[in-house]
Amino acid sequence: MIFNDIFGAWVAVFFTLAIFSFLYKDNPFYKIAEHAYIGISAGYWLSIGFWTIIQPNLLGRLWPSKEYSEESFWYSIYDFLSSIIPSIFPNGGIDKGHNMDLTYLIPLVLGIMMILSIFKQFNWMARWGIAYTVAIAAGLRAYGYLNSYILGQIKGTIVPLANTEYPIFHISEPSLLNNLLILLGTVTGLLYFFFSREQSGSFGKITRLGIYFLMISFGASFGFAVMGRISLLIGRFVSLIDYSSSQYHHATLWVFFLMIILLIYSAINDRSTSS
């Protein structure tokens, strides 16, 4: 077992137990883990964003190695940047398999405009970049939602109610009763969100049925959420058990007992100062 693996295990154990210690009460271990998590996450995503988006996809298309030429003016800018930051601009252009595409200057400019929003006098510039992003996202999603959520789901809801091939009841397979439930649930659920008429009288009774269907759905969501959280807890426990082995110098046991001792000491200290 190499040092990095053992060190990584000790760090993982410390942070896992530090986060769990919040279940007892807010304490310095939890604070350390919380702050480290936020800082590391921000750094990680910045680094991932730069090395997987900006460097290969943007700079790699503006100065691809395929079309590198010492004589061209465009690549003389690149060579200048390369002399300052060679790790981002390696010698001879960026080799990510792309051809040169100068239309990528547009997102470069829009990106710079978004960053400039940190200066008050250039605040307005960020709107251009944001407007472009919002428009692209809206355009992309409109079709997807219409096709899959509306048309696809309407198609899925049109089910036979009097097909003799189907059994009257089956717990999970299509059956006449299940099809009737799909129809009832969809119609009454949709009617609940129909606000142009007061939900009273017989209409109110129908929408009430819709609420029951929605409640069953929320209950199922809650059940699945609990299941997901327990699964994550199992994952952490399995790791802690792995790291308690002699291979990792019993990392879990050492960190656990040290943390318990320090928390007990802090609790006794708090009690004596408050009294």
Next chain:
Amino acid sequence: MKSVLNLILKLSSIDRRWIFLIIGLSVFLPLFFPLGLPIRATDTTQIVYDAFDSLDPNSKVLLSCEYGPSTKPEIHPMVIAVLHQLFRNNHKVYVSCLWPDGQFMADEALRKVAPLYDKTYGEDYVILGYKPGNEAVIKGMVRDLRAIFSTDVKGKKVEDIPMMNKIFKFEDFDFLFSASAGFPGSIEWMQYATDNTDVKMSTGTTSIMVNDIMPFVVSKQIQGILAGMPGAAEYETLVGEPGIGTSGMDAQSLAHLVIVLFIIFGNIGYFIERNKRKRY
């Protein structure tokens, strides 16, 4: 009777830290002392298994990994079980990722499973890697895959990879399996790829996503679903490769039982207290 009621009343006002401890123990103990509760595949899991089993040998399967370390306990066992089935049936596996962490997860799973079946990188499986852009990447793959993935994760040009010979766009794949823990994930694959092409897809998701995906499984826009850790355990059982999913199911079941008991006691305590208050 009165002492029982008092006990329930006490339980309903117990310090939350005792509840955390009991839940923790109910998860922890079965990991050491397995109960061996039976695992039976649900219909939605069976559909996924049958969909893979019905593919012709040497089919080209796109495995998209949209999860990371935080959701590894739920999704990773599914990916491992699916890889066992794919390699056993001699399918070609192409891995793409819409999450940056996905490629590390896929790499870990492939390192574990591929050697067991003597599979070679570039001939039997390839990791195309992570591409940023969410649904735009999917749309791009449907139009022209090579414009999106010019190299694999190792930086090798796709035209130099033997198994990429006949792959130019999404429709050149025979099947898609999306191992998804959120956005972008299975829903985006369905919206922008499979709903617009003839390629079928299945999915494995975190428990919390199941309710969002289920309507698409019922409407057959998605062929089955592996639902959280139980889905992974069921799939491991079907494939015959028990792993962390299977070993975690005893803990999962016991923890659920304890939570249900607490909910029941909590509610009984609430009603007893309410009746008491009404009386006085």
